[in-house]
Amino acid sequence: MLIDFHTHIFPPHICQQRALYCARDPWFNALYSNPRAFMATAEDLVTEMDASGVDASVTFSFGWTDPGLIEETNSYVIDAMRRFPGRIYGMAVLQPTAGKRALRELERCAQAGMIGLGELMPHGQGYKLSDIQLLMPFMEIVRHYQLLVLSHCSEPVGHIYPGKGDVSLQDIVAFLTEFPDIRFIAAHWGGGLPFYNLMPEIQRIAAHVWYDTAATIYLYRNTIFPVAEQLIGTDRILFASDYGLLRQGRVIKHIMQSGLSESSVRMILGENARILLGLPEE
Numbered sequence: 001m002l003i004d005f006h007t008h009i010f011p012p013h014i015c016q017q018r019a020l021y022c023a024r025d026p027w028f029n030a031l032y033s034n035p036r037a038f039m040a041t042a043e044d045l046v047t048e049m050d051a052s053g054v055d056a057s058v059t060f061s062f063g064w065t066d067p068g069l070i071e072e073t074n075s076y077v078i079d080a081m082r083r084f085p086g087r088i089y090g091m092a093v094l095q096p097t098a099g100k101r102a103l104r105e106l107e108r109c110a111q112a113g114m115i116g117l118g119e120l121m122p123h124g125q126g127y128k129l130s131d132i133q134l135l136m137p138f139m140e141i142v143r144h145y146q147l148l149v150l151s152h153c154s155e156p157v158g159h160i161y162p163g164k165g166d167v168s169l170q171d172i173v174a175f176l177t178e179f180p181d182i183r184f185i186a187a188h189w190g191g192g193l194p195f196y197n198l199m200p201e202i203q204r205i206a207a208h209v210w211y212d213t214a215a216t217i218y219l220y221r222n223t224i225f226p227v228a229e230q231l232i233g234t235d236r237i238l239f240a241s242d243y244g245l246l247r248q249g250r251v252i253k254h255i256m257q258s259g260l261s262e263s264s265v266r267m268i269l270g271e272n273a274r275i276l277l278g279l280p281e282e
Helices: 012-016 018-024 026-032 042-052 067-083 100-111 132-145 169-178 188-196 200-205 224-232 248-256 262-277
Strands: 003-008 056-060 088-092 116-120 148-151 184-186 209-212
Touching: 003 262, 012 018, 018 026, 042 056, 042 067, 042 088, 042 248, 056 067, 056 116, 056 262, 067 088, 067 100, 088 100, 100 132, 116 132, 132 148, 132 169, 169 184, 169 188, 169 200, 184 188, 188 209, 188 224, 224 262, 248 262
Parallel strands: 003 056, 056 088, 088 116, 116 148, 148 184, 184 209
Antiparallel strands: none
């Protein structure tokens, strides 16, 4: 079973009228003002999965600043889950600064069958992962529904690119220290957090952390896979493409050519995600 843990989809009308939405949201504009930046619908994602041999994808839309847009695009993801059962698993995007409205939205999405909260985009929405008091009520709902949490993470060094953001290692560590029981998926290799896993204090707070590989091709050489395997263990790495940024088949090939053993590749491409999602063995 192949499972992609990080994809984005948008309703068709947003794809068709991107300029309108770029004008409404500065962070969306930073990522999607270029007409060559591909925006996928649910149907596009399923077509891509069929072409790449991917059985299931975890998907979400975008961290809008406008709670109304968040609710609209969450509803689209919920509809996609219902139209493609067993193939699309949705996560709820939120704007935590919306307060009670955002809490109600997380409840709605959890009751609709979404598996988690994410992708958190603090850098584009005006808060930080270290804003513990802001996030605490959301984590209570996460615990109640046994949800996952997936957050964007930023590398503190390296080149600047659209969407990099500033979700610092300090912010991530502050979140994990306060919520060590939350099952947390650190996107984009956690902004380099695996390299600190040799520190006992990081190991203590990272017992429930998984790392997704979204956008690896743009960030690291593929030798990161065997290196990360030594640092965090094969069972903590999740195949993630960041589709539509990258094609799923290209990312699968990147992982398969990284020097990992066949069993490690099998775990990363789907077995780890299957266990995390609680899906039955094939």
